[in-house]
């Protein structure tokens with residue numbers, strides 16, 4: 001009889017423990033998402049906005065202190081010079097409360113076969129330990145994978161989820177990608 005009572009007590013205690021664990025898991029706050037992007041012509045911004053609206057993430061525009069030329073050709077020349085100089089163009093503003101974010105999307109256009117140099121400035125400005133980085137990019141025709149890989153390379157302290165690249169403003173595929181990487185259900 002005594003043994004039965006002790007066994008019953010042990011089972012009840014295990015139950016209580018499991019319940020407490022489930023409750024604390026449920027109470028864990030949802031992951032906070034930042035969607036940081038650089039966009040010169042608006043394509044990457046469009047994709048970033050779609051990601052933010054699907055995930056509830058906070059948008060952060062990576063804006064250069066010194067604006068790039070608004071004409072295409074002069075912009076390509078400045079971008080090329082920055083790449084050749086391994087430049088770190090200054091960014092206008094900082095992310096507020098960086099520590100609150102668990103997941104950071106980083107997006108940019110492909111510029112000269114890779115990420116624009118301002119993405120290096122951004123990546124070097126924050127501590128990515130404990131963050132999950134999700135790269136994305138827009139491009140005209142080529143160097144999507146190299147650009148996504150570059151964003152991963154620039155954030156070595158972070159964990160990484162599979163990135164996404166699209167041509168122009170095309171947001172088809174954004175939702176299914178976010179499901180595949182389990183950021184949305």
Ligand SMILES: Cc1cc2nc3c(=O)[nH]c(=O)nc-3n(C[C@H](O)[C@H](O)[C@H](O)COP(=O)(O)O)c2cc1C
Pocket residue numbers: 038039040041042043044045072075076077079080108109110111112113114138139140141142143167168169
């Ligand atoms: C300076 C510069 C360099 C570019 N280099 C490439 C490139 O190497 N490969 C490519 O497919 N598209 C290239 N593009 C096209 C852009 O990646 C593409 O238009 C992108 O969607 C623009 O994004 P945004 O509107 O957010 O700036 C380049 C555009 C610029 C302005």
